[in-house]
Amino acid sequence: xxxxxxxxxxxxxxxxxxxxxxxxxxxxxxxxxxxxxxxxxxxxxxxxxxxxxxxxxxxxxxxxxxxxxxxxxxxxxxxxxxxxxxxxxxxxxxxxxxxxxxxxxxxxxxxxxxxxxxxxxxxxxxxxxxxxxxxxxxxxxxxxxxxxxxxxxxxxxxxxxxxxxxxxxxxxxxxxxxxxxxxxxxxxxxxxxxxxxxxxxxxxxxxxxxxxxxxxxxxxxxxxxxxxxxxxxxxxxxxxxxxxxxxxxxxxxxxxxxxxxxxxxxxxxxxxxxxxxxxxxxxxxxxxxxxxxxxxxxxxxxxxxxxxxxxxxxxxxxxxxxxxxxxxxxxxxxxxxxxxxxxxxxxxxxxxxxxxxxxxxxxxxxxxxxxxxxxxxxxxxxxxxxxxxxxxxxxxxxxxxxxxxxxxxxxxxxxxxxxxxxxxxxxxxxxxxxxxxxxxxxxxxxxxxxxxxxxxxxxxxxxxxxxxxxxxxxxxxxxxxxxxxxxxxxxxxxxxxxxxxxxxxxxxxxxxxxxxxxxxxxxxxxxxxxxxxxxxxxxxxxxxxxxxxxxxxx
Amino acid sequence: xxxxxxxxxxxxxxxxxxxxxxxxxxxxxxxxxxxxxxxxxxxxxxxxxxxxxxxxxxxxxxxxxxxxxxxxxx
Numbered sequence: 273x274x275x276x277x278x279x280x281x282x283x284x285x286x287x288x289x290x291x292x293x294x295x296x297x298x299x300x301x302x303x304x305x306x307x308x309x310x311x312x313x314x315x316x317x318x319x320x321x322x323x324x325x326x327x328x329x330x331x332x333x334x335x336x337x338x339x340x341x342x343x344x345x346x347x348x349x350x351x352x353x354x355x356x357x358x359x360x361x362x363x364x365x366x367x368x369x370x371x372x373x374x375x376x377x378x379x380x381x382x383x384x385x386x387x388x389x390x391x392x393x394x395x396x397x398x399x400x401x402x403x404x405x406x407x408x409x410x411x412x413x414x415x416x417x418x419x420x421x422x423x424x425x426x427x428x429x430x431x432x433x434x435x436x437x438x439x440x441x442x443x444x445x446x447x448x449x450x451x452x453x454x455x456x457x458x459x460x461x462x463x464x465x466x467x468x469x470x471x472x473x474x475x476x477x478x479x480x481x482x483x484x485x486x487x488x489x490x491x492x493x494x495x496x497x498x499x500x501x502x503x504x505x506x507x508x509x510x511x512x513x514x515x516x517x518x519x520x521x522x523x524x525x526x527x528x529x530x531x532x533x534x535x536x537x538x539x540x541x542x543x544x545x546x547x548x549x550x551x552x553x554x555x556x557x558x559x560x561x562x563x564x565x566x567x568x569x570x571x572x573x574x575x576x577x578x579x580x581x582x583x584x585x586x587x588x589x590x591x592x593x594x595x596x597x598x599x600x601x602x603x604x605x606x607x608x609x610x611x612x613x614x615x616x617x618x619x620x621x622x623x624x625x626x627x628x629x630x631x632x633x634x635x636x637x638x639x640x641x642x643x644x645x646x647x648x649x650x651x652x653x654x655x656x657x658x659x660x661x662x663x664x665x666x667x668x669x670x671x672x673x674x675x676x677x678x679x680x681x682x683x684x685x686x687x688x689x690x691x692x693x694x695x696x697x698x699x700x701x702x703x704x705x706x707x708x709x710x711x712x713x714x715x716x717x718x719x720x721x722x723x724x725x726x727x728x729x730x731x732x733x734x735x736x737x738x739x740x741x742x743x744x745x746x747x748x749x750x751x752x753x754x755x756x757x758x759x760x761x762x763x764x765x766x767x768x769x770x771x772x773x774x775x776x777x778x779x780x781x782x783x784x785x786x787x788x789x790x791x792x793x794x795x796x797x798x799x800x801x802x803x804x805x806x807x808x809x810x811x812x813x814x815x816x817x818x819x820x821x822x823x824x825x826x
Numbered sequence: 827x828x829x830x831x832x833x834x835x836x837x838x839x840x841x842x843x844x845x846x847x848x849x850x851x852x853x854x855x856x857x858x859x860x861x862x863x864x865x866x867x868x869x870x871x872x873x874x875x876x877x878x879x880x881x882x883x884x885x886x887x888x889x890x891x892x893x894x895x896x897x898x899x900x
Contacts, residue, residue, distance in 0.1 A: 313893075315890060315892065316871055316899060322870075323900055648866060651865050676886040676887070676888065677887050
C-alpha cells in the first residue's frame with residue numbers, strides 16, 4: 273500500500289505529488305493521458321490545434337451537454353455529434369502544459385462575495401471558509417516554485433502581498449505596448465503588466481522563454497512555462513502511471529480503499545493507498561464520484577449532502593478585438609508592430625469592483641494580447657466579403673496578403689464571475705457510455721444574467737482602449753457560452769456538511785481519507801483565470817496531508 | 827457545362843459554377859470545407875507534403891513556430 277494515490281496530474285494534482293514525494297512519502301499518480309516532455313513539443317498547428325492531438329477523440333470519449341433555454345427547457349447536445357469539446361489536455365501535467373499562463377491572484381473580497389456584495393437572486397453566492405490571508409503564503413510559494421514573472425505596479429485593486437515583487441522579471445514585450453500604455457494614461461486607466469507563469473530567464477533548472485510566438489494551446493519546448501509537469505512532476509520521485517483511466521473509487525463507510533483504473537488496452541488494475549487525492553479536473557472529478565456510488569454512498573461517493581456536481585462554474589465574460597493597420601502607422605511603428613515572438617502582456621483591473629445606480633458590483637479583469645499566431649484560422653477569417661459572400665481566386669488572394677502583411681489584431685479577454693446557480697451542474701448519463709463502458713458526464717449549462725451585464729460593462733471599457741489606439745474593425749462579444757478551459761466547482765468546500773462536499777482542508781466531509789485538490793472545491797470563482805489559485809490551494813492541501821502523514825508515522 | 831469535368835472548364839465557367847453552388851446552403855458549406863482543407867495543405871508544416879518549400883508561409887511573410895515538428899503526427 274502506498275501513502276498517497278493521486279488521480280490526475282495537472283495543476284490540482286502535481287503540487288501534492290511534488291510536496292509529498294519530496295518529503296519522503298510514497299506517491300502514485302494515475303494519469304489518463306500520455307507523457308510528453310520538452311523534446312516532444314513542437315508548434316505543429318495541424319496536429320496540435322486542428323486535429324487536437326492532446327485531447328481524446330470525441331467518438332471515444334465525450335460529454336452530453338444540456339443547455340438551458342429561456343422557456344425553462346434544456347436542449348441536449350451529444351458532444352461527438354455537435355463537436356462540443358470539454359477536454360483540455362489529457363497528458364502528464366494536464367492542461368497546464370497548454371495554458372497561456374495568465375496568472376492573477378484572487379483578491380481578498382473574492383473570498384467573501386456574499387458578505388461584501390450581498391445575495392444575488394437566482395445565484396448561490398457564499399463566502400469561502402478560507403481567507404485571502406490564509407492562502408497568500410501559497411500564492412507566494414507558486415511564484416517561486418512554479419515560476420511567475422511580472423512586475424507589481426500599484427493600482428486601486430492591487431491585492432496585499434507578502435513580498436514586494438515577483439521573483440522573476442517581466443517577459444519582453446512588443447513595441448506596441450508603449451502605445452497601449454500611452455492610451456491608458458490618456459484614459460486615466462492604470463497600466464498593469466500581465467503576470468505570466470513563464471520564466472523570463474533560466475531558473476529552477478529550466479530554460480527561460482524562447483519567444484517562439486506560439487504559447488497558448490501548445491506545449492512549451494523550452495520548459496519556461498510553469499506546467500505541473502515541467503515545474504513539479506519532473507522534480508520529484510512520485511511514480512506516474514500513464515494511460516491509466518480511473519473509473520471507480522471503492523470505499524467502506526469511512527474510507528476509500530482502492531482506485532480502479534483501465535489501461536489503454538482496457539485491462540483493469542487497482543491501487544491501494546492510505547490517502548486518496550482526486551484531481552481529475554472539475555467535471556471529471558464530480559463524474560468519478562457520482563460513478564463510484566456503493567451501498568454506503570448510494571447517491572455517489574462523498575455525496576451524502578447531494579451536493580456533488582452542483583454549482584459548476586466557468587469564467588464569464590467574452591472577448592473582443594481591434595486591428596492596427598499600416599495606413600495609420602509610421603514605417604518604424606509598422607516594424608515594431610510586426611515583430612514576432614515577444615508578448616503584449618497588459619491587463620486592466622480598474623473595475624474589479626464598480627458602482628452602478630448606487631449599487632456596488634463585483635467586476636473583473638481584462639487581459640490584452642495579440643491575436644493567436646496560428647495562420648490557418650487567421651486566413652480562414654478572410655474567405656467571406658463584407659456582405660457575407662464567399663470569396664475565391666485573385667480577390668481572396670489579394671485580401672489575405674494585405675491583411676496578413678500590413679495589419680495585426682489586438683484582442684482582449686474579459687474575466688468576470690460565473691455565478692453559481694442550481695441550473696449549472698454535473699451529472700452522469702444513464703445510457704451513454706465512453707469507450708471504457710463508463711457512463712459519461714453530463715454538463716448542465718446556465719449563465720446567470722448578471723454575468724452578461726458585468727461582462728458588457730467591462731468590454732465597453734476595453735473598447736475605449738482600442739479606440740484610443742486608433743484600431744479599426746473594433747468588435748466584441750460577451751456571451752453565456754462557457755470557456756471549456758476555465759471550469760471549477762462541483763465539490764464546494766464549506767463548514768456545513770449539509771451544503772458542501774469538502775471541508776476547509778478539501779477533505780470530503782463523508783470520508784476520512786479522500787481529498788479533492790483540483791478546482792472543484794471553489795464555491796465562487798473570482799474574476800481571474802483559475803490556475804494560480806488551483807496551484808496555491810493544492811500546495812496548501814499538500815501541507816495538511818503532509819502533517820497528517822508525519823503524525824501517523826511518528 | 828452539364829456533365830463536363832470541372833477541371834476542363836474555362837476560368838470564367840468555373841467562376842460561374844462556384845457562384846451558383848455558393849448560393850445553396852450545402853454548396854456554401856462544401857466550398858468552405860474545401861477551402862479549409864486547401865489552406866491546411868498550403869499553410870500547414872511542409873512535413874505533411876503541402877506548403878512546398880514553405881511557399882505558403884513565404885507568400886504571407888510568416889515563419890512557422892519553433893521548434894518545427896520532426897515527424898508527421900497525422
